[in-house]
Amino acid sequence: MRTTYFAKIASSLVIVVCLVATSSGTRSASAIPPPTADAEKTVWDLEHSYWHFVETNDLTSYRNLWHADFLGWPSVNAAPVHKDHITDWITSQTSAGRSFKLIDFKPAAIQSSGLTVTACYWVKFKWIDNAGQGDEHTIRVIHTWIKNGNDWQIVSGMSLLETSIPQK
Numbered sequence: 001m002r003t004t005y006f007a008k009i010a011s012s013l014v015i016v017v018c019l020v021a022t023s024s025g026t027r028s029a030s031a032i033p034p035p036t037a038d039a040e041k042t043v044w045d046l047e048h049s050y051w052h053f054v055e056t057n058d059l060t061s062y063r064n065l066w067h068a069d070f071l072g073w074p075s076v077n078a079a080p081v082h083k084d085h086i087t088d089w090i091t092s093q094t095s096a097g098r099s100f101k102l103i104d105f106k107p108a109a110i111q112s113s114g115l116t117v118t119a120c121y122w123v124k125f126k127w128i129d130n131a132g133q134g135d136e137h138t139i140r141v142i143h144t145w146i147k148n149g150n151d152w153q154i155v156s157g158m159s160l161l162e163t164s165i166p167q168k
Helices: 002-031 037-055 059-064 088-094
Strands: 066-073 099-113 116-128 136-148 151-161
Touching: 037 059, 037 099, 037 116, 037 136, 037 151, 059 066, 059 088, 066 136, 088 099
Parallel strands: 066 151
Antiparallel strands: 099 116, 116 136, 136 151
């Protein structure tokens, strides 16, 4: 009789633990929205805006794309940077009289996961001097965007200067 009593308690505990685990998992999963094609389209549009802001030297709009907690590693920096240095690569060129010219934007991949979207792509560009001259460069870019209220902002990223584009 004593064994039966403990068996009933043990089975009741197992049921309670399973119910708690299941309901906790359901709450956590529902708190993070599922990935959507709309989020990915929004991020691609924002990536195009990013390069438009660089081309028009609109540093205020450009800075607004970046999350306060951004950490990334632009190809022109020797070490990672935070948001407070995110325009340095632009101002170092514009202060020397150069203007940015976007030549090509080539998407590589995009993936959404809850509150983040990661976009990978190539950009071909030139910094044009006063004589209208400039060398063409291609960089690989990866940005991770995070949903911040109603806005998407870049929270992390990295770029790499291409010496040649690998074939698939």
